[in-house]
Amino acid sequence: MRRADIDHMIEAELAIRRAVIEVEKLPADARLTEAVILLGRAQDRVADWVDALPARLEHFGTDK
Numbered sequence: 001m002r003r004a005d006i007d008h009m010i011e012a013e014l015a016i017r018r019a020v021i022e023v024e025k026l027p028a029d030a031r032l033t034e035a036v037i038l039l040g041r042a043q044d045r046v047a048d049w050v051d052a053l054p055a056r057l058e059h060f061g062t063d064k
Contacts, residue, residue, distance in 0.1 A: 003047035010050055016043040 002008045009017070020039045026032055 002051065003044075010046070012046050013043055013050070016046065 003013070006014070006017075016039055020036055020043075023032055023035050023039065
C-alpha cells in the first residue's frame, strides 16, 4: 500500500510524519496523545487525497 511506504509519500505526508515524531519526543500528556491522534488523521486524509487520483503523483512527485 502506497500510504504505508515512506518512499512513496508526498512531502505533505512526510511533514506530518515528522511532526508526529517531534510531538512523541515530548513528555507524556493526554493533550499530546490527542495531538498525535489528530496528526495521524490528518496524514490519513492527505493519503486519501493522493490515492484518489494517482495522476497527482506525477504532478507532485514522491521525492523527499
